[in-house]
Amino acid sequence: MELYNLSIYEARTAIDKDEISPVELTEAVFKRIEDVEQTVKAYVTLTKEHALKQAKEAESLAKAGVKKPLLGIPIAIKDNMCTEGIKTTCSSKILKNFIPPYESTVTQKLKEQGYILIGKTNLDEFAMGSSTENSAFGHTRNPWDISRIPGGSSGGSAAAVSAGECIAALGSDTGGSIRQPAALCGVVGLKPTYGRVSRYGLVAFASSLDQIGPITKNVRDSAMLLNIISGHDMYDSTSAPIAVPDFTSVLGRDIKKMKIGVPKEYFIEGMDKEVEASVRIAIRKIESLGAIPVEISLPHTGHAVAVYYILATSEASSNLARYDGVKYGFRAEGKDLLDMYMKTRAGGFGAEVKRRIILGTYALSSGYYEAYYKKAQQVRTLIKQDFEKAFETVDVIVTPTSPTPAFKAGEKTEDPLQMYLSDIFTISVNLAGVPAISIPCGFTSNNLPIGLQIIGKHFDEESIFKAAYAYEQATDWHKRKPKL
Numbered sequence: 107m108e109l110y111n112l113s114i115y116e117a118r119t120a121i122d123k124d125e126i127s128p129v130e131l132t133e134a135v136f137k138r139i140e141d142v143e144q145t146v147k148a149y150v151t152l153t154k155e156h157a158l159k160q161a162k163e164a165e166s167l168a169k170a171g172v173k174k175p176l177l178g179i180p181i182a183i184k185d186n187m188c189t190e191g192i193k194t195t196c197s198s199k200i201l202k203n204f205i206p207p208y209e210s211t212v213t214q215k216l217k218e219q220g221y222i223l224i225g226k227t228n229l230d231e232f233a234m235g236s237s238t239e240n241s242a243f244g245h246t247r248n249p250w251d252i253s254r255i256p257g258g259s260s261g262g263s264a265a266a267v268s269a270g271e272c273i274a275a276l277g278s279d280t281g282g283s284i285r286q287p288a289a290l291c292g293v294v295g296l297k298p299t300y301g302r303v304s305r306y307g308l309v310a311f312a313s314s315l316d317q318i319g320p321i322t323k324n325v326r327d328s329a330m331l332l333n334i335i336s337g338h339d340m341y342d343s344t345s346a347p348i349a350v351p352d353f354t355s356v357l358g359r360d361i362k363k364m365k366i367g368v369p370k371e372y373f374i375e376g377m378d379k380e381v382e383a384s385v386r387i388a389i390r391k392i393e394s395l396g397a398i399p400v401e402i403s404l405p406h407t408g409h410a411v412a413v414y415y416i417l418a419t420s421e422a423s424s425n426l427a428r429y430d431g432v433k434y435g436f437r438a439e440g441k442d443l444l445d446m447y448m449k450t451r452a453g454g455f456g457a458e459v460k461r462r463i464i465l466g467t468y469a470l471s472s473g474y475y476e477a478y479y480k481k482a483q484q485v486r487t488l489i490k491q492d493f494e495k496a497f498e499t500v501d502v503i504v505t506p507t508s509p510t511p512a513f514k515a516g517e518k519t520e521d522p523l524q525m526y527l528s529d530i531f532t533i534s535v536n537l538a539g540v541p542a543i544s545i546p547c548g549f550t551s552n553n554l555p556i557g558l559q560i561i562g563k564h565f566d567e568e569s570i571f572k573a574a575y576a577y578e579q580a581t582d583w584h585k586r587k588p589k590l
């Protein structure tokens with residue numbers, strides 16, 4: 107196998123047995139990038155020099171017998187997580203030259219385990235989008251069909267993992283931004299429970315929904331990375347002071363008698379027929395492994411997209427108020443302070459970000475607050491209760507990750523509502539704060555990947571991993587690679 111196609115676990119084993127070296131592996135990944143990045147455009151910034159230096163250090167440590175889970179493993183980071191001394195742009199003109207003076211907690215944790223930073227991946231500006239077309243620095247393409255989008259907003263990370271331009275990556279997920287691109291690129295993406303992973307150093311979009319998680323080539327790697335990035339952090343008051351289990355310890359356990367909820371609201375009119383068929387077959391496969399499918403109802407699902415686009419935009423309007431041209435980032439000159447603010451924000455933000463700031467400001471303004479923001483918060487509680495009720499009878503819930511496979515570039519850019527509907531199956535999970543994974547479960551007739559979503563209870567990523575791993579071991583969708 108090509109070195110760039112190795113999983114974390116395979117690369118770890120090979121390095122530990124001295125079959126390959128961190129430098130060799132890192133060079134193989136950069137060679138791959140040289141060959142395919144022109145086509146895929148997954149990265150905003152590549153950190154080759156820095157990576158090779160880290161790889162040499164990892165090599166001497168490995169030679170000296172040092173053992174760390176990520177020692178010498180090349181990983182890509184979505185460009186909305188701060189990396190000290192390395193540009194972090196959020197794919198926005200307003201942060202085009204922003205070099206963070208500090209490190210995010212997640213990347214600090216990866217550093218402590220010896221990872222090699224390959225580069226920062228492209229995203230929809232400030233993580234607002236589902237196609238990675240809302241980037242100020244060009245569109246990322248789907249490695250399975252370069253006329254199509256990779257999903258978003260973590261499209262750069264998902265495409266990079268799928269194309270072998272890194273061994274694994276981190277993404278962030280506010281309404282589906284890890285799971286939807288993972289599904290559309292044929293890789294594994296996990297959104298942890300809200301509070302499982304520190305958001306310190308993640309550039310905020312909607313703080314009550316944002317969560318960082320792994321995008322990987324298989325379920326084992328996902329569990330390994332989650333082990334490393336999880337845990338309470340005094341720098342993030344919303345991170346939970348809850349013990350982190352070893353998520354890999356449940357891999358390989360049987361799923362006999364596990365109750366799998368299948369919500370009827372997730373098999374809707376208008377969803378792609380091939381997606382529906384693949385997901386139904388996947389459910390039968392899971393059943394054949396001994397699990398028991400149970401039809402359930404999540405009755406408030408139909409309100410999730412509306413609720414999300416009120417709450418997420420409201421939080422965004424507040425979070426993005428800080429980009430004013432004064433402290434950091436892009437600044438336009440103006441005749442006075444107000445004029446400078448206005449020109450900076452008008453020139454620095456792209457169209458989708460402005461649309462959201464306007465929507466969110468409106469929803470929070472006096473006279474509308476009660477009708478929109480407050481009402482949306484109330485319905486959010488109902489959505490959360492739907493899950494609590496369902497989890498009284500089932501262990502996990504399975505659904506399609508996305509209603510369609512990857513769509514054509516440009517197909518939905520003129521119609522924001524169509525774009526928003528791409529996340530119809532992922533958004534409720536963020537509103538409820540529960541964890542969910544997307545794993546490959548098939549391909550369409552034109553060879554586009556399809557994703558299966560498995561949702562768990564709060565802080566029960568273990569059941570998700572157990573079910574996902576059992577399914578993955580019984581199938582080989584995750585082994586297919588795009589031809590580039």
Ligand code: GLN
Binds near residue numbers: 233
């Ligand atoms: N596509 C959704 C949005 O545009 C979700 C994005 C995300 O999860 N960051 O808001």
